[in-house]
Amino acid sequence: MLQLTDLKVDIQGSRILNGISLSVAAGELVCLIGRNGAGKTTTFRSIMGYRRPSAGRIAFDGAEITGLPTWRIAQSGVGFAPEESEVYADLTVAENIELSTWTRPKGRPAATRIEEAYAVFPKLKQYLARGGAQLSGGERKMVSIARALTLDPKLLLLDEPFEGLSPAIIPLIAEGVASIRAMGKGVLMAESNVHHVPDYVDRLYVLERGELMFAGTLAEAHRDRGVMRVIAGDAEAMA
Amino acid sequence: MAFVDIVLGGAFHAAILFLVAAGLQLVFGVQKIVNLACGSFYALGAYFGITAVGAAVGLGLPPLLFLPVLILAGLLIGLVGLPIERLLSVVYRRDESYQLLLTFGLLLMFQDVFRFVWGATPRTMDGVYMAYGTAEILGTRVPAYNLLVIAASLVVAAALGLFLQRTKTGRIVRATAENRDMAEGLGVNASRIFALVFTVGCMLGTVGGALVVPSSAASLEMAVELVVESFAVVVIGGLGSMRGALVGALIVGLMRGAAISFMPEMELLSIYIVVVAVLILRPAGLFGKPAT
Structure with missing residues (x-):
């Protein structure tokens, strides 16, 4: 469904992504793991069309989307929940979540999509009238993912959904990701902490300094000391 | 001059100023362009x-229809905003100085x-101005046209x-104003929103101009004179705030009305004393968000 082929991205003359190739099939949960600055967010922003690649191609659902404007990529069925959540402070929680049904009215009925989003994060129903600025980090994360979900995407890009959250809220987000996976949607999730990677992940890619150093299953990654050194720290890899 | 005269004269000017300043605020709020x-x-x-009223006279329309003709003329010529927005789109992501130079050039x-x-x-x-007769308010007769324009x-x-608070498009406009990149990531064609916003902003200005002309005259200087006053409104009210545009226009309109009655030579000075006071005491304006 999503295919990145030899993707190269330069920012201000520096090569940030150097020949990334990865794929996500329909209904798969794939994780892109790497330390801060490895290029995970740049990969996501390139898929979404915020950054124009210097070389390589991005295909989604059988069509090339490289260089398309961001809104067209979203309209083609790619939902994006950024690392910083970017929930609208000027809109209520309900409006934030409904917004995607107005921007992409085609497809399934808005009411079904909204209901589905609240089923993933039932806690949000308590804050419907609350402004986006009055939410905690975890609540913002939930709104951001729910908003991407109401777009009715085939593929969801979740950029570090657990980053900066309190341990109390992480299980709620993890349950949400599991529900989304159960809906049969493709998910590409960026993560810097291997412990947040769900054990039902289909595949994972490890990104280091803009290059992919590993592609395989979670079990294979655990067996690879070099990979564990990058994604879990040296001490753990030696243990 | 009677108190009612001063207040209503000021409110009439404020009504016109509000239309232009609201257009300015809308465009700045969404597109981040200070449109000179x-x-x-x-x-x-x-x-x-x-020209439109001249044509209406030629067609034999009764004077009472001139006000709707003026409003329609303002809306129609406001469509010029569409091609101008396309021209401005080349400087959206550039430094503000380019935007100021380009809009000043325009x-x-x-x-x-x-x-x-x-x-x-x-x-x-x-x-046109007296076609609607006069109305008596608190013992003072004022042109009914002024009241119609205020209304x-x-x-x-x-x-x-x-529109901005209750409609889907209005909420999409607000979302685009707050975070354009995220709006695009949710499928919003921001170029279309910009075209809509700029054209509505332009129409607010052209309708304002069409409504004021029966009471004064159309002259080459009126554009610059209004820019000076509109920016006073925006500074007092707060850049990007609609409520600010309303309150700012009322303050500037009433100050101007009072100055013209009591000390005409102080007209601009009185307005800019308020501007300076706001800049010193509340730099973001009465309703503006302080810079973070």
Whole structure:
């Protein structure tokens, strides 16, 4: 469904992504793991069309989307929940979540999509009238993912959904990701902490300094000391 | 001059100022462009209003229909905002100085267009201002046209508020204003929103100009004069705030009305004393968000 082929991205003359190739099939949960600055967010922003690649191609659902404007990529069925959540402070929680049904009215009925989003994060129903600025980090994360979900995407890009959250809220987000996976949607999730990677992940890619150093299953990654050194720290890899 | 005269005269000017300043605020709020050409849209509305009423007279329409003709003329010529927005789109992501230079260039270019099409002599419109008669308020007779314009401006303010707060498109506009990149990531074609917002902003200016012309004249200087006053409104009210535009316009309109009655030579000075006071005491304006 999503295919990145030899993707190269330069920012201000520096090569940030150097020949990334990865794929996500329909209904798969794939994780892109790497330390801060490895290029995970740049990969996501390139898929979404915020950054124009210097070389390589991005295909989604059988069509090339490289260089398309961001809104067209979203309209083609790619939902994006950024690392910083970017929930609208000027809109209520309900409006934030409904917004995607107005921007992409085609497809399934808005009411079904909204209901589905609240089923993933039932806690949000308590804050419907609350402004986006009055939410905690975890609540913002939930709104951001729910908003991407109401777009009715085939593929969801979740950029570090657990980053900066309190341990109390992480299980709620993890349950949400599991529900989304159960809906049969493709998910590409960026993560810097291997412990947040769900054990039902289909595949994972490890990104280091803009290059992919590993592609395989979670079990294979655990067996690879070099990979564990990058994604879990040296001490753990030696243990 | 009676107190009622001063207040209503000030409110009439405030109503016109609000329309132009609301356009300025809308465009800045969403597109982050400080549009110096807003004064040109106002002047364009005034000149085109004269032409439209001239045509209405030629068609034998009764004077009572001239007000709707003026509003329609303002809305129609406001469509000029569409091609101008496309022109401005080249500087959206550039430094603000480019935007100021380009919109200032437009202001000067429009002045020559007005000179070419309508001539350098101020143009007036007879027969509309008093066509609606007078109304008595607290013992003072005032032109009913002024009251109609004040009412029209209040209707526009309410409609604009409802559009932005209650409609789907209005909420999409607010989302685009707050975070354009995220809006695009949710499927919003921001270019279309910008075209819509700029054209509505332009129409607010052209309708303002069309409505003011029966009470004064269309002249080459009116664009620059209005830019000066509109920016006073925006600084007092707070850049990007609609409520600020309303309150700022009321303050500037009433200050100007009082100054013209008691000390005409202090007209601009009195307004700018308020501007300076606001800049010192509350730099973000009365309703603006402080810079973070």
